[in-house]
Amino acid sequence: MGWNWPWARQNVERKGGSLHGFVALHAQGEAAWTRRDYATLAREGFMRNPTVHRCVRLIAEAAASVPWLLYEEKSELVDHPLLDLLMRPNARATGASFLEILYGHLLMSGNAYVELVEAANTRELHLLRPDQVMVVTDADGWPTALEQRQQERRRRIPMDGEEGALAMHLRLFHPLDDLYGFPPLQAALMALDIHNAAVRWNKALLDNSARPSGALVYAPKEGGNLTEEQYERLKGELEDGYAGAARAGRPMLLEGGLEWKAMGLTPKDMDFVEAKNGASREIALAFGVPPMILGIPGDNTYANYQEANRAFYRMTVLPLVSKTAAELSAFLGPKFGEGLRLSFDHDQIDGLAVEREALWSRIGAADFLTDEEKREAVGYGPRN
Template sequence: MTLIDRIASWAGFERRNDAADPSWSALAPNIGYCGAISARAAENLSAVAACSTVIATSLASIPALVYRRQGGNRIEAMGHPLYRITRQGVNEAMTWPDFVEHMLSSALLSGNGLAEIMRTTNGALAGFRFIPWGMVTVVQLASGRLAFDVADGRGGTRRLLPEEVLHLRDRTDGNGVGVSRLSRAADVISAVQATNGFARNFLENGGRPGGVIKSAQPLTQEQLELLRSQFHAKYSGTANAGRTLILDHGMEWTAAQISPEDAELLESRKFGVEEICRLFQVPPPLVQDYSHNTFTNSETAGRWFAMFTLAPWARKIEAEFARSVFSTGSGFELELDLSGFLRGDPTTRWNAHKIALEAGVLTANEVREIEGWNPKTEPASEQAE
């Protein structure tokens, strides 16, 4: 350690070019990936892809609102740069919904979603640049904080400090880096992958033997080979499907009766979908598993999904924006509006509006605003009176 580094360490400062701890450098590229299956390979499992997609796209589709606190009130800050970004895009190549979907998918599958905060020369917010987690190496500075070395694809790297990035992460093990659910529940993912692999081989090999040829007389090895080659030549493949089988010398054909149900293959695959849904906290009907579905519980599942799956991730995103984008004490905040998911059916929603109107909690125009309609103006004659 140089004298400058010692002084910086004693004073509690940190330097962008602090040397990385070798243990962190070795670990970081694979953080969030388990030894059994990678995040990319896990998406070959339809339940994993469906669960991560329904969470990411659902949060990406809801309104993102920027507010400024003024006294005891909250006022929508339409002049804030983030307001423009949420509507016009985070950069020239990516819209706001695409950005949220990328960040959340990365956090769900690898444990971490990272984006660089882009600012103008005077420090104003200009946009965000999503960074795939596979391009990131995490290092620990002398101050104890994390820094992120990002590969540029040409053999070089550049270092980003915590205040220069949005870092969305799943639950950590205390080191500040998120750990993927695929890693925490590696046995579950491996078991489902093994079941799918067995099913694939089962189907590729015909699913089951078509039948068994029995002979009353013992056959020599040469006779067995001749029988096998003739049988495959005349009765195997799609071109020979349905041909009449002719046997001589007292031979008999017995059809095999092994089925996927007998091998418990179908039930194992159904259970695998439920296990992955449990891992991502997604109600099975939302990923097209209707085995236990009714009209009543499907509606309830949507509200459950909003309250217990989307709301925690929305709060994480809002808190991360408060940490890295908005300056302390500025009074600005980001809100991801989940009210659309929580409204319920139209009858219930409008009955709630009716109660609010009768109790004087809301006005007619406030109800119209909640529903996304313009205020209702009074006729000119009434205004004159």
């Protein structure tokens, strides 16, 4: 529906004859889509859309809560400076809050930038906001550094060199860009705009008595047209006296020659609720979050909430954590020694507790395995 009041004065078409009136015609125009830069996606998505906000928070918080493990060759290290650095990356952030922001940057922009600051005997990790960073390449097109831009300030951080890399660029797969990642939200950009537009449509209906405004027809018996003063006064009275939810149901007093033609919403026009739910499901699909976890109606892909939660961890959270662990190992491992490898502890993930209990039950019931073989099968090393 495209009916709106007030109609512009110049859009009123007048014809000669004994009866005079007007009608507003609205043509369908090109759809306007949200821009694809980081700031706009963050503002229109994370800050204004509840589905995007919850998807990003859900993934980032779940991934940041996964405990780290450190291995040297095949031996697990319980106490190591690298683990201490990940537990307390800098003086202003703990490990969980640092990783939550890192995953948030990765989900919203497709890129995450980490800077390693070394001074005397201390090391710190800091995150750089994606919209302030540009990848610098050499003459052959290979990335060599990050350039951070803050207002008039420019700062270059090497990604390779004789002294080793001081910056890490973590990015998601982009089929058309060799330097920058592709954010999941950009794949659901149309669904995001539909969802936000449905909310604005619903709010506009509430502001206009939960129905579209009708058409005010002027058809005097004697003929003639409204003067400019009469037109402006009539428009002002409608806006001040009858528009808005607080004035819903107020009776309208019409003078001679005026007739109100009310228009109601058809069932098709009321489909904006289903359109909103459908857009929410597409957004959740782009992020890899089962709609059942978000409470979106109309999705019965999984038998129950527990199964949906396990699928969320297996298909979304763990691949993200595994990718981050591999990148951090390549970036930080050489700074602390040779053969260091970061991993994560599956046994400490609450979302996979049911799978872990089933595995232990199967392994424990296998009489043909020795105790040492059972320990190895569930991921534990031999007894000392």
